[in-house]
């Protein structure tokens with residue numbers, strides 16, 4: 001649903017690729033994901049479908065930023081949880097090893113990761129530090145001969161229950177410098193517990209991870225990740241990705257609402273014929289078009305290599321705010337059926353809550369924009 005024709009900016013071959021992904025996720029993912037979402041279960045067979053179409057490595061695909069963004073939006077349009085799996089895997093795990101890893105780390109992990117034959121986790125947030133994690137990391141790395149000893153706790157870590165390794169952000173005990181360490185999940189002292197009963201992104205398995213003096217070889221440190229600025233560079237790009245997820249959520253909202261309003265009859269007429277229903281549809285379409293245009297400008301900035309944190313923060317906060325507003329309109333438009341996941345709208349409604357909070361909360365991203373506008377930091 002692209003009223004302004006943003007996807008028409010793609011070259012013919014890229015447009016084909018987008019249509020291939022749309023067909024795949026609409027046919028093989030959208031309806032199939034509902035049961036997994038209800039059961040809070042990871043859908044290995046659905047992920048295998050995504051792997052078959054190269055979506056484990058979309059981060060390294062030779063393509064425009066616009067195509068990559070639209071692909072992420074199409075996946076979110078079908079299922080937001082799975083788009084989080086694909087997005088975090090690509091932006092924060094594949095991307096991080098590709099950008100900051102050693103030659104040996106890249107050779108060992110990238111082929112398996114991009115085929116979805118291995119999973120990693122990006123582990124920054126801690127139980128006591130979320131929004132203030134930049135200055136708040138408590139996890140530590142202590143050098144002991146040819147090894148590092150990693151201790152601490154991480155919270156909310158996506159794919160953390162089953163990933164082959166986690167990229168743990170920790171402070172060097174000697175220098176106090178922040179760094180990233182690849183910690184395999186089968187090492188003694190590593191444990192991960194699933195966070196149960198989430199209201200959204202129920203397919204994404206989030207974990208509390210504890211690290212009790214876990215020993216890793218010195219070679220497991222990522223040579224390129226040497227301070228919080230490295231994490232921030234990645235987070236800037238992944239915030240923009242959440243903007244695309246929000247676009248996908250609004251596409252899903254419009255799809256679901258148009259279909260429902262076209263079929264459901266009250267007072268002897270289809271809902272679609274009522275003026276107030278058409279107003280809701282117009283508002284959702286307006287929110288979607290606004291964000292799609294904004295995200296295409298963000299993609300252009302990424303293409304030029306001049307995306308700034310304020311751009312990513314504005315895109316993330318604005319798109320998730322409008323996705324949340326659209327999902328509320330959509331949920332109401334479906335009446336009682338809007339609260340049942342079988343009708344899909346309730347699933348979008350709940351998933352959008354997480355987009356609003358993760359990758360820097362709505363409030364913190366707004367404060368980043370506020371700081372750029374006023375020159376005054378309201379949060380540090």
Ligand SMILES: Cc1cc2nc3c(=O)[nH]c(=O)nc-3n(C[C@H](O)[C@H](O)[C@H](O)COP(=O)(O)OP(=O)(O)OC[C@H]3O[C@@H](n4cnc5c(N)ncnc54)[C@H](O)[C@@H]3O)c2cc1C
Nearest residue numbers: 122123124125130131156157158358359360361363364379
């Ligand atoms: C489903 C899910 C998946 C996630 N996946 C990952 C992952 O894979 N890896 C990872 O490292 N992290 C992950 N996160 C963590 C996520 O990034 C944090 O939840 C987020 O940064 C907020 O931190 P917090 O939950 O500790 O909230 P808090 O920081 O405790 O914030 C609570 C509230 O206070 C507000 N607040 C805080 N400080 C200020 C201030 N100065 N001014 C105004 N308001 C303020 C916040 O906006 C929020 O509304 C995930 C989170 C969720 C929910």
